[in-house]
Amino acid sequence: MTSPVTTVSARFAGAPSGSSGSAPRLRTPRRRHTPGKPRRSVLLTLLTGLVLLYSLIPLVWLVISATKSQQGLARSFGLWFDGDFALWDNIGETFTYDDGVFTRWLLNTVLYVVVGAGGATFLAVLGGYALAKFDFPGRRAVFAVVIGAVAVPGTALAVPTFLMFSEMGLTDTPWAVIIPSLISPFGLYLMWVFAGEAIPAELLEAARIDGAGEVRTFFRVALPLLAPGIVTVLLFTMVATWNNYFLPLIMIKDPDWYPLTLGLDSWNSQAQTAGGEAVFNLVVTGSLITILPLIAAFLLLQKYWQSGLAAGSVKE
Amino acid sequence: MTTLLTPAAAEPRPAPPPARRDRRSWTGWGFIAPFVAVFALVFLAPIAYSIYLSLFRDQLIGGTTFVGLDNYQEALKDDRFWAALGRVALFLCVQVPVMLGIALLVALALDSGRLYGRSFFRVSIFLPYAVPAVVATLMWGFMYGTRFGLVGDINDTLGISLPNPLSPDLVLASIGNIVTWEFVGYNMLIFYSALRVIPHSLYEAAEIDGAGQIRVITAIKLPAIRGALVIATIFSIIGSFQLFNEPAILQDLAPNAITTDYTPNLYTYSLSFSGQQHNYSATVAIVMGLITMVIAYVVQLRGMRKGA
Numbered sequence: 001m002t003s004p005v006t007t008v009s010a011r012f013a014g015a016p017s018g019s020s021g022s023a024p025r026l027r028t029p030r031r032r033h034t035p036g037k038p039r040r041s042v043l044l045t046l047l048t049g050l051v052l053l054y055s056l057i058p059l060v061w062l063v064i065s066a067t068k069s070q071q072g073l074a075r076s077f078g079l080w081f082d083g084d085f086a087l088w089d090n091i092g093e094t095f096t097y098d099d100g101v102f103t104r105w106l107l108n109t110v111l112y113v114v115v116g117a118g119g120a121t122f123l124a125v126l127g128g129y130a131l132a133k134f135d136f137p138g139r140r141a142v143f144a145v146v147i148g149a150v151a152v153p154g155t156a157l158a159v160p161t162f163l164m165f166s167e168m169g170l171t172d173t174p175w176a177v178i179i180p181s182l183i184s185p186f187g188l189y190l191m192w193v194f195a196g197e198a199i200p201a202e203l204l205e206a207a208r209i210d211g212a213g214e215v216r217t218f219f220r221v222a223l224p225l226l227a228p229g230i231v232t233v234l235l236f237t238m239v240a241t242w243n244n245y246f247l248p249l250i251m252i253k254d255p256d257w258y259p260l261t262l263g264l265d266s267w268n269s270q271a272q273t274a275g276g277e278a279v280f281n282l283v284v285t286g287s288l289i290t291i292l293p294l295i296a297a298f299l300l301l302q303k304y305w306q307s308g309l310a311a312g313s314v315k316e
Numbered sequence: 317m318t319t320l321l322t323p324a325a326a327e328p329r330p331a332p333p334p335a336r337r338d339r340r341s342w343t344g345w346g347f348i349a350p351f352v353a354v355f356a357l358v359f360l361a362p363i364a365y366s367i368y369l370s371l372f373r374d375q376l377i378g379g380t381t382f383v384g385l386d387n388y389q390e391a392l393k394d395d396r397f398w399a400a401l402g403r404v405a406l407f408l409c410v411q412v413p414v415m416l417g418i419a420l421l422v423a424l425a426l427d428s429g430r431l432y433g434r435s436f437f438r439v440s441i442f443l444p445y446a447v448p449a450v451v452a453t454l455m456w457g458f459m460y461g462t463r464f465g466l467v468g469d470i471n472d473t474l475g476i477s478l479p480n481p482l483s484p485d486l487v488l489a490s491i492g493n494i495v496t497w498e499f500v501g502y503n504m505l506i507f508y509s510a511l512r513v514i515p516h517s518l519y520e521a522a523e524i525d526g527a528g529q530i531r532v533i534t535a536i537k538l539p540a541i542r543g544a545l546v547i548a549t550i551f552s553i554i555g556s557f558q559l560f561n562e563p564a565i566l567q568d569l570a571p572n573a574i575t576t577d578y579t580p581n582l583y584t585y586s587l588s589f590s591g592q593q594h595n596y597s598a599t600v601a602i603v604m605g606l607i608t609m610v611i612a613y614v615v616q617l618r619g620m621r622k623g624a
Binding site for chain 1 (some may be wrong): 429564
């Protein structure tokens with residue numbers, strides 16, 4: 001949960017030193033080859049290509065392995081196809097195995113993501129807007145406490161949260177996963193910075209002079225201006241909730257409320273338990289199905305999250 | 317801990333100061349109250365409760381009694397805790413520099429504009445970030461297998477015998493590889509975003525002065541993204557100390573190599589959920605949290621000092 005903070009803060013931490021260094025701005029005559037358009041290098045491309053291979057090979061392995069039956073997984077080379085192409089069988093079996101429990105896990109994950117990440121984004125937008133555009137008693141204290149909490153190891157909170165929730169009777173219910181997901185300090189921080197830059201104070205003044213109430217001003221004036229920031233926060237909170245493992249692991253014992261991550265893990269462990277059936281082909285296919293939505297979201301929304309993250313980079 | 321982030325947090329102070337002094341009112345609370353309420357429930361209350369728990373002990377005879385700081389004393393003398401801490405410290409010293417080093421090199425390569433297909437590189441290397449730790453670990457875990465996995469395939473094909481990545485000696489390195497794979501692209505993107513902010517006029521000036529590429533990198537680019545480097549380091553430190561998902565999932569595949577107290581977090585987890593020692597588990601978690609904060613704080617101080 002803490003990790004996404006880095007992105008934004010890093011960007012801004014980088015920004016000031018960069019711009020302060022530009023103080024003695026030189027007017028330079030145009031040069032024949034400008035620094036913006038250096039010559040491309042095959043060698044550098046190949047070297048970076050090694051990292052690219054490293055990043056993609058496991059994913060290629062996953063796609064290829066998802067086409068293999070259990071026997072195929074054992075007998076064929078990992079990075080090439082087996083004789084029989086079992087992808088469709090695997091997908092079918094993944095969704096029907098154990099009375100279609102995978103579908104249930106998928107729906108649980110969607111529930112946690114929609115309510116958890118959606119709620120987290122909504123709270124962060126409201127809060128960030130308040131921090132950026134209102135002066136209220138305790139404003140600094142709120143910000144200091146929230147940012148400080150980022151550094152608290154998430155797992156240090158796990159045990160007490162579990163005990164508290166179990167006394168409230170929330171464990172083994174979706175709430176136990178959803179409620180802690182609702183807080184994204186990173187989201188709050190991003191929205192605070194973003195609202196400060198994207199919403200001119202005069203615009204809010206104008207809306208108020210026109211007699212619009214605070215709620216109406218927020219929804220009609222502020223919200224549309226915050227869209228790129230909202231998409232960015234939404235994507236990162238979605239990743240955090242979709243990929244969540246530790247929180248559901250401690251909170252949920254009932255397999256009917258498992259998210260995909262816990263479900264896959266339980267399928268994998270199944271082979272180790274006495275009398276358990278090994279379903280590695282389903283673990284592999286289920287893994288592929290689990291990562292596809294997020295990868296698709298990141299690829300399709302590239303323009304938004306990259307501009308959201310780069311919002312502060314347009315100073316020059 | 318507020319100090320940890322202030323350099324980053326203080327810089328982007330949004331341009332217009334929040335309204336005027338005379339408009340100071342409670343209206344803002346209407347917007348932030350929902351966040352604060354949930355935050356209190358899932359952050360502040362557990363921290364307070366955790367401190368409370370750490371001061372008690374649940375004994376067979378006498379039930380729950382107040383023991384002051386006894387649990388902390390026990391934790392400081394606990395060999396299993398220190399062994400786990402030593403393991404993540406080793407992990408931190410090796411994995412984090414490797415990961416951040418690769419991320420930085422790729423970011424510099426992308427930023428240099430000398431690559432063919434830059435955006436393809438950027439997006440593809442970032443993609444593993446979207447893969448859940450569970451899936452990443454299962455994938456790599458299968459590939460590590462000497463019987464059915466890629467390692468086994470390579471052994472068969474080439475007639476060699478690579479060491480088993482899941483053996484007790486190598487499993488920490490194997491975990492390091494998984495974590496590196498997951499986050500190298502993410503850190504690359506952070507560095508890359510920071511590099512993009514550097515004003516181009518600086519490069520033009522450097523070119524006039526006849527500075528070469530290496531010189532531009534060491535004299536302009538690296539100092540300019542110092543903040544990003546420090547913050548990525550701090551969050552990698554926090555991540556290393558919190559190491560849990562990867563070893564917990566690999567445990568099924570390498571039960572002999574990964575013990576229940578392999579990392580501090582696995583230790584608190586097993587204390588609490590297998591051992592029912594909630595009080596002691598809370599204590600270990602607090603000690604670990606404090607150590608993490610101190611180290612993160614020191615890194616931040618050292619990293620930022622030279623920058624100023």
